[in-house]
Amino acid sequence: MFPTIHTTLSTQITTLQSITFQFGSPLLSCRVQYEDFTYPNYGVPLVEAYDGRFESAFILLHPFIHVPAALSWSVTSHYPNDVQILEHATKFPWAQVSAKTGLGSCARINQALLTSIGSLADPLADPSASNTLQSFLENHPVWMPTEGRFEPLLQSDILQVFSQAEVDELIFVPEFPHADPIVNLPIADLKTGNIPFPTSGTLLAPDASFLFTVDWDSFFTLFYGSRAFIARAAQSLNLEGFFATANTDHAWFNYSMGCATVTLSPEDWQTDPVSGRVISAVTS
Numbered sequence: 001m002f003p004t005i006h007t008t009l010s011t012q013i014t015t016l017q018s019i020t021f022q023f024g025s026p027l028l029s030c031r032v033q034y035e036d037f038t039y040p041n042y043g044v045p046l047v048e049a050y051d052g053r054f055e056s057a058f059i060l061l062h063p064f065i066h067v068p069a070a071l072s073w074s075v076t077s078h079y080p081n082d083v084q085i086l087e088h089a090t091k092f093p094w095a096q097v098s099a100k101t102g103l104g105s106c107a108r109i110n111q112a113l114l115t116s117i118g119s120l121a122d123p124l125a126d127p128s129a130s131n132t133l134q135s136f137l138e139n140h141p142v143w144m145p146t147e148g149r150f151e152p153l154l155q156s157d158i159l160q161v162f163s164q165a166e167v168d169e170l171i172f173v174p175e176f177p178h179a180d181p182i183v184n185l186p187i188a189d190l191k192t193g194n195i196p197f198p199t200s201g202t203l204l205a206p207d208a209s210f211l212f213t214v215d216w217d218s219f220f221t222l223f224y225g226s227r228a229f230i231a232r233a234a235q236s237l238n239l240e241g242f243f244a245t246a247n248t249d250h251a252w253f254n255y256s257m258g259c260a261t262v263t264l265s266p267e268d269w270q271t272d273p274v275s276g277r278v279i280s281a282v283t284s
Contacts, residue, residue: 035177037202039215039222042251046222046244054210056227057244058234059252061106062145062219063091063153072141079143085152092142093240101136103129106242110253113219117147124254148216149199155190157237158203158212158221162187164233165205173202175216215250 040049046057067089071080080089094106103109112129114120137144145151150158162170168187174180184206189195202213210225220241223230227243234241244252 032208034171034173034182034204037173037204037208037211037213038175038177039202039213040250043249045246046248046250047246050224053208054224054226056225056230057248058223058230058239058241059244059248060154060212060221060223060234060239060241061094062151062221063093063240064097064145065089065143065153066092067141067143069141073138073143079146082152089143089153091153095240097133097136097142100140101132103132107253109133110219113144113147114217114253116144117217119147119217145219147219148214150197150203150212150214150221152197154221154239155197157239159187159191160237161210161212161223161233162203162205164236165210165229167206169206171204171206172198173204174198175201218250 037050040046046059047054049057065080065085067080067084069075071084071088094109097109098104098106101109103112108126108129111120111124111126112133115125115127115130116134120126133144136142169184170187170190171182172185173182185195185198190197200214200216202211204211210223210229212221212223214221223233223239223241230243233239
């Protein structure tokens with residue numbers, strides 16, 4: 001397979017439009033338009049996105065943020081900045097939030113988070129769950145993740161996935177690729193901070209074999225690729241989340257519509273009693 005990349009050079013990074021893969025013969029090729037890899041349309045099952053080119057979609061939950069007491073809400077009343085998060089915070093899994101609050105599913109926690117930022121209106125909003133979550137956060141050194149971005153505590157994990165795939169760069173597709181440029185970003189420079197980690201959009205493997213994408217008001221990132229590749233990455237990096245099923249869509253919190261009732265239903269949300277990690281994510 002020999003990729004031909006159509007590029008425009010800038011001073012620091014390369015701007016990309018498309019890539020053509022040739023399979024054995026020059027007559028058999030597949031042209032990939034990078035602008036097609038923005039976040040999937042709402043209402044469409046996640047596994048059907050991108051014309052079904054990916055075997056699996058994994059809902060990667062953004063961890064809550066455990067901080068030293070000095071950075072807690074009860075002391076500062078101010079959300080920590082990214083530098084403080086990266087230097088002092090650790091992941092606080094949704095499973096532990098569930099155990100501490102009694103919100104018994106990732107769907108209910110997602111619903112509480114979305115309600116807290118005003119993203120849901122009646123009858124989908126869950127003020128009771130939101131209040132329960134707020135009370136927990138105000139009384140513990142834990143902050144909720146910020147919606148709509150690649151969570152800082154997951155950035156190193158995401159880069160490690162690209163490293164595991166033995167690629168040296170990724171393709172960044174912005175949320176609005178017709179207004180902002182699509183560029184390639186060296187993994188090494190992202191790891192050292194020489195290039196800022198993208199806030200949102202899509203991070204795509206150069207051969208389009210897997211990607212990460214996040215929506216503007218979501219508390220999760222979608223991880224697309226082969227099921228085996230995703231499972232290995234999730235297990236090796238201890239990622240918390242679950243595989244989408246045939247009917248899982250963007251609003252998977254809304255289990256009244258059947259979006260979260262097959263592989264990982266609210267009633268059957270399984271966690272490791274020792275680590276608190278969701279174990280049905282990679283074993284189902």
